[in-house]
Amino acid sequence: MTDQPSRREFVGVVAAAAALAALPGLPRPAWAMPARRRVAFAAKPFDLHRVRLLPGIFRDDVEVNRRYMMALDPDRLLHSFRITAGLPSTAEPYYGWEAPNNELRGHFVGHYLSGCALLAAQLGDGAVKARGALMVAELAACQAASGYLSAFPVELVDRLKARRGVWAPFYTIHKILAGMLDCHALSGNAQALEVARGIGRWTRDWVAPVDDVSMQRILNTEFGGMGESLRQLSVVTGDASFLDVAHRFDHERVLAPLAEGRDALKGVHANTTIPKIIAAARLYEINGDQRSHDIANYFWHEITSKRCFATGGSSSGEGWPSEAGMLAKELAPDTEESCVTYNMLKLTRQLFSWTADPTMADYYERALFNGMLGTQHPADGEKIYYTPLQSGYWRMFGTPDHGFWCCHGSGVESHSKFGDSIYFHDDDGVYVNLFVASELDWADKGVTMVQDTTFPTSDTTRITVRMAKPTRLKLRLRIPYWVAGAPTAKVNGKRIATTPAPSSYLVIDRVWRDGDHVELTLPMALHVHPMPDDPTLQAVMYGPLVLAGKLAPEPTRAGPTPPRMSPDFTVPPLPVAAIVAPSIDVTSWVKPVRGKMLEFTTVGQANNFAMAPFHAVFDERYVVYWKVGRAG
Ligand SMILES: [Zn+2]
Structure with a gap:
């Protein structure tokens, strides 16, 4: 605005x-131009309800x-x-x-x-x-x-x-x-x-x-x-x-x-x-x-x-x-x-x-x-x-x-519509674009789909199909750009032979019966998103998630007085030393915390920082983009 x-x-x-x-x-x-053609939609979103x-x-x-x-x-x-x-x-x-x-x-x-x-x-x-x-x-x-x-x-x-x-x-x-x-x-x-x-x-x-x-x-x-x-x-x-x-x-x-x-x-x-x-x-x-x-x-x-x-x-x-x-x-x-x-x-x-x-x-x-x-x-x-x-x-x-x-x-x-854009459809079937715990009611086809997942805490999602009579449908599962290694899919517990590429759809075209289920596993790994104009300035990601380094509690929590839209420019940011990494591989300076899901830490630095999914970092100063240089 x-x-x-x-x-x-x-x-x-x-x-x-x-x-x-x-x-x-x-x-x-x-x-005023005459319609040259009726637009053919490739996929339509479902109504939110x-x-x-x-x-x-x-x-x-x-x-x-x-x-x-x-x-x-x-x-x-x-x-x-x-x-x-x-x-x-x-x-x-x-x-x-x-x-x-x-x-x-x-x-x-x-x-x-x-x-x-x-x-x-x-x-x-x-x-x-x-x-x-x-x-x-x-x-x-x-x-x-x-x-x-x-x-x-x-x-x-x-x-x-x-x-x-x-x-x-x-x-x-x-x-x-x-x-x-x-x-x-x-x-x-x-x-x-x-x-x-x-x-x-x-x-x-x-x-x-x-x-x-x-x-x-x-x-x-x-x-x-x-x-x-x-x-x-x-x-x-x-x-x-x-x-x-x-x-x-x-x-x-x-x-x-x-x-x-x-x-x-x-x-x-x-x-x-x-x-x-x-x-x-x-x-x-x-x-x-x-x-x-x-x-x-x-x-x-x-x-x-x-x-x-x-x-x-x-x-x-x-x-x-x-x-x-x-x-x-x-x-x-x-x-x-x-x-x-x-x-x-x-x-x-x-x-x-x-x-x-x-x-x-x-x-x-x-x-x-x-x-x-x-x-x-x-x-x-x-x-x-x-x-x-x-x-x-x-x-x-x-x-x-x-x-x-x-x-x-x-x-x-x-924050009212997170059910939107999880699923799209055409006449032949469903696109599953997001891995979010949800239930889809495709009333026109008499089909219900239940997606059970704790993604991104888990790398697996399970979709169960409910229907009164067997129905042929294409179930198209998004294989994300970030998938690390081979994704796997099982239909009713039986692994299907397929090697879909990142940024594509795994299409399962079959006659579905009530209770059929698909389990999709999308391996995640650490990777970086560098600035296009400075490859040494990098955000660290794990699967779809940007990770943030946690620096210290924020100096002020917005109180009863009118809040500011952004941190006061006169309050200096906490300085963050450049990362000194032994190699360009992000795993040389970021490690998962053993036994903790989605928790990471920098390693090998004078001061190391805990890292967590950025979307879950509140009330703390943080760092998203790290300056990374090679050791020696
Ligand atoms: Zn705005």
């Missing part, structure tokens, strides 16, 4: 660049988030909406980015709607669903008076037309629109769709008098996923006019270089950009527009191959400050904004459905375990903004009444 005061310079640069951009000859509206999480780290995480979500007070969340609508409210508002004088107020409420819808679907939880319905009804009452729904006056939105400074009003409106669409899609809430339709109409009226050149200038102010959600609104309502409105949010200065296969991302704000690509991907899915496909495809490959850290996260200081592939100097206290990981996971889910490409599922696993899982504190459900990757820093979390940052909002969604 662009930060209000400290990002002014950035906004100025963007505005100047836009003024110079060659706006004559904007491409023909993509939505079809996948139940079984006990394990992901289920635990979702339960912590549920407690956090239900402890929030609806009247406090609704306060600024009611005041803006002229309705009475005596509730004490929340603070941070939800404070009554904050130009972004209300954005968290949009995420909260999505979070309630996702949680209710994920857990089958009636109380959470009812909380979402209450919020929808109260927000509908706020919308009823004027047709405008926001926690801030319309004057803030109108500043965009008047070229007056304002933070990001459409960013906030998008969150509310997306929340309403989620409540409709996941909870069947008809009122939410009507509110969403109202937001769409209001937006249509707002953009109507704005000419294209002015609109492109307005798009330099962060606007979230307006394009994506308006396209979704069009699909759900069948109202094609919302496609027109969505197109007004296509930001050509960002899209044009990507369409040419050109990385012009240096200096660009990361989380402002990705939703624009997701909107393009959504357009491709709706009408088969090849340009939009190519934009999303190029962008995904560029980011994941050249602009991501070992964790799957991306961004430093909220942007991409360097040329592609130059990451070694980007390690800082404010690396890896969590919203960026949230949006990259969304985009990856989309692109995987087009291709069933196992390397995309590899990335999803990397970012999920290392970039997302550790962004919620297990004690209280508070969320982080950045994940510092400069050695010697630590994770900072919000506090109960404060924070409500953008990442706080995307965090309540991310």
Whole structure:
């Protein structure tokens, strides 16, 4: 999220660049092109309510988030909406980015709607669903008076037309629109769709008098996923006019270089950009527009191959400050904004459905375990903004009444939906992309699959198939990029002869009977993820997991005062001496701790450090990237 005061310079640069951009000859509206083909999806995700999480780290995480979500007070969340609508409210508002004088107020409420819808679907939880319905009804009452729904006056939105400074009003409106669409899609809430339709109409009226050149200038102010959600609104309502409105949010200065296969991302704000690509991907899915496909495809490959850290996260200081592939100097206290990981996971889910490409599922696993899982504190459900990757820093979390940052909002969604993207399907069978304890109900085929595993504590997962009558299916098991040695698979205890390569699928095509089971073992080993521009700067991994060295307890735990988004830049990081290794092989300086699962230690150094999976390191200073030199 662009930060209000400290990002002014950035906004100025963007505005100047836009003024110079060659706006004559904007491409023909993509939505106006006749659909050249109906998009054939290679694999479709299952609806969230079809996948139940079984006990394990992901289920635990979702339960912590549920407690956090239900402890929030609806009247406090609704306060600024009611005041803006002229309705009475005596509730004490929340603070941070939800404070009554904050130009972004209300954005968290949009995420909260999505979070309630996702949680209710994920857990089958009636109380959470009812909380979402209450919020929808109260927000509908706020919308009823004027047709405008926001926690801030319309004057803030109108500043965009008047070229007056304002933070990001459409960013906030998008969150509310997306929340309403989620409540409709996941909870069947008809009122939410009507509110969403109202937001769409209001937006249509707002953009109507704005000419294209002015609109492109307005798009330099962060606007979230307006394009994506308006396209979704069009699909759900069948109202094609919302496609027109969505197109007004296509930001050509960002899209044009990507369409040419050109990385012009240096200096660009990361989380402002990705939703624009997701909107393009959504357009491709709706009408088969090849340009939009190519934009999303190029962008995904560029980011994941050249602009991501070992964790799957991306961004430093909220942007991409360097040329592609130059990451070694980007390690800082404010690396890896969590919203960026949230949006990259969304985009990856989309692109995987087009291709069933196992390397995309590899990335999803990397970012999920290392970039997302550790962004919620297990004690209280508070969320982080950045994940510092400069050695010697630590994770900072919000506090109960404060924070409500953008990442706080995307965090309540991310930690509500860990059943998503474990499984995909086509007509022939199932893709098992993630090794997460869960139960899949494929109702259309009358098939249930139970995945029993304590992965990654164990390298084995067992899938049992339940069905009323024998059914032919392809069970496709992802063989990850990190597999060390030969994976093994047994069907009903009998080993099958196969040697699948890393980053591929092991396909078991057979007639399955009730109770059939598959056991898949994926050997893990230590390996490193070096910086692309400095091979001596290395993150240590074990299987899919980034390992972090534990240095010392963090100097401050966020207290009752307003928390910071990142460790104070004036607090020095703990220095970490370079590793002196006898060989380039990581096993020469990292050893497993005997008898302990997923515990490691450096060896042979003046000071040695305990190492653990990064996602489980809280309240401590840590190191992820080690400087490694050869002894002698
Ligand atoms: Zn954020």
